[in-house]
Amino acid sequence: MSTQPTRGLGPAAAQQLLSLDYPMSLGVHDTYAGAQKVVDYLSDHEFPVEDLLIVGTDLKQLERVTGRLxxxxxxxxxxxxxxxxxxxxxxxxxxxxxxxxxxxxxxxxxxxxxxxxxxxxxxxxxxxxxxxDFTSVMQVVATKYEVLTEHKHAARGRDLIAQMDPMAAAQAEAARMREAATRQAPPSEGPAPTS
The missing domain is CATH 1.20.58 (Methane Monooxygenase Hydroxylase; Chain G, domain 1)
Structure with missing residues (x-):
């Protein structure tokens, strides 16, 4: 595994490097290791991994108190x-x-x-x-990690992930369908007035 920092790049170059054209979700994972495993599997199956993005969401700060000061x-x-x-x-x-x-x-x-x-x-x-009056160490971590890809590779990525873990793929597809259904449902206007 190799990661390159974006510190040496300008803001525009870093933004371009860390964005996708019309990103689509391939799945949400509870740990970074889970998201990394999916990307590694896709890489092993010659998926264009340069069009993938792992996004950590729902950030939380952890502070471990290490002693009295x-x-x-x-x-x-x-x-x-x-x-x-x-x-x-x-x-x-x-x-x-x-x-x-x-x-x-x-x-x-x-x-x-x-x-x-x-x-x-x-x-x-x-x-x-x-x-x-105490010493501590702090770390910011994400609670969910979503693997995104460009729209043109989404179907192939989902097919490969379904081969990797069919049960997880079915659960992810059901969650995607529920989310799409809630977005398409017209807002309820309340009970109809009675005469």
């Missing part, structure tokens, strides 16, 4: 990051020092960086006012 952890984190930065700067200065490499200057830079990092982290933490 205390003054001690803040100071330790600031001390360590400052020490690493001090080591980097100290090594650069020591390498280009004309009087020779001096470990004492490197050590002094590490100590200065550690103290500066601890103070900087503590001041930053003080400005939060205790509003967020």
């Amino acid at each position: 205390t003054r001690g952890r803040i100071l330790l984190g600031g001390l360590l990051s400052g020490a690493w930065l001090g080591l980097l700067i100290g090594m650069i200065f020591a390498l280009f020092d004309t009087s020779g490499f001096a470990w004492t200057s490197v050590l002094m830079t590490v100590i200065f960086g550690a103290v500066f990092g601890a103070i900087w982290a503590f001041v930053g933490y003080s400005f939060t006012g205790g509003q967020r």
Whole structure:
């Protein structure tokens, strides 16, 4: 599997790359792995996969709390990051020092960086006012993944998917028919007036 980011492209090129002419659904899946399996199956059967698009919908944000944030952890984190930065700067200065490499200057830079990092982290933490006293990791995920193709390939794609999983294809077709029926049904105007 290979994916290429669209960061280097301009907005118009990225929009063109991530769109299809008259897209039609080949199916909706609960996981990205399910959608990827369908695309892989279609690729194995020489379907023009360059005309496919996987769209994640119904986004939700997950945040996993990983621990408590205390003054001690803040100071330790600031001390360590400052020490690493001090080591980097100290090594650069020591390498280009004309009087020779001096470990004492490197050590002094590490100590200065550690103290500066601890103070900087503590001041930053003080400005939060205790509003967020925990650490966490976040991720945005989709709850559904729809495989789309250009209209000219939709029938062939559905036929191949039906060969892959006949039961899922029948359920998807029934859902498509229900959706089409609800779109075509005239809106009810309520009960007819009685005289």
